[in-house]
Amino acid sequence: MTDAASPTSAEPPPVPPGVRAQILATEHWGLLASRSTSQAEVLTRIAIFLTLVSAALVSVSLLGQATKYSGPFAPSALGILGLLYVIGILTQVRVINVADEDMMFVIAMNRLRAAYVDIDPGVERYFFASAHDDEVGMQRTYSFLRPRGSTQVAGSSMVFIIVVNSAVLGMFVGGLIAALTGLYGLAIVVGAVLVVLSVVVWLMLGYRGYRRSLASYTPISPSAPES
Structure with a gap:
């Protein structure tokens, strides 16, 4: 009986660091390409929507002038606003989904950056982006030089679209109340309140999705606890 190990039981030779770096770089570029595609697609969607909003408001204005704001104006305007909403x-x-996807792409690239640091620990101090795949590391990658504040959230595309779409909802409901009751003061108040409620509800839903995504994920290279 021979003591030689069979070829199938022999351990594979260690992968050279250069090969590991190539594999990681390929994955990194794939994530960058997917992230760029998602961003380009959603920016196109936003541009189309804002164009439709502008065109719809102009159409409603021209329709009002043509009908002297009577007859078919109300149902036509409400139909336009309803479709727009x-x-x-x-x-x-x-x-909102793309914002969540972007966070996942950033975390995934942070994890790859940690693998680069494993190959060459000396490169970490040259990275502005974080090499930690937890929430702290993700926020560091989004904002290199200072902690993220409320202005980043308030100025985001997600909040912008929520505000615009909530305004469309307020105009639709306010117009519906005015058409049914003729109480324009009530229509304005209800429409304004609905705008605020819609913004708050959608922001809460967006934040809940953000927390749910982070809660379902376990980092493998968390940030060091602050002293």
Whole structure:
């Protein structure tokens, strides 16, 4: 009986660091390409929606002048605003989903950056982006030189679309109340309140999705606890 190990039981030779770096770089470029595609797609969707909003408001204005704001004006205007809101909801949901996807891409690239550091620990101090795949590392990658604040969230595409679409909803509901009751003061108040409620509800839903995504994920290279 021979003591030689069979070829199938022999351990594979160690992978050279250069080969590991090539594999990681390929994955990194794949993530960058997917991220760029998602961003380009959602920016196109936003541009289309804003164009439709502008065109719809101009159409309603011209329709009002042509009908002297009577007869078919109310149902036509409400139909335009209703359709615009449906398109806005579809755009808004996509923007929120892309924001969540972008966070996942950033975390994934942080994990790859940690693998680069494993290959060559000396390169970490040259990275502005984080090499930690947790929430702290993700926020560091999004904002290199200072912690992320409320202005980044307030100025995001997600909040922008939520505000615009909530305004469309407020105009639709306010117009519906005015058409049915003729109480324009009530229509303005209800429309304004609905705008605020819609913004708050959608922001809460977006934040809940953000927390749910992070809660379902376990980092493998977390940031060091602050002293």
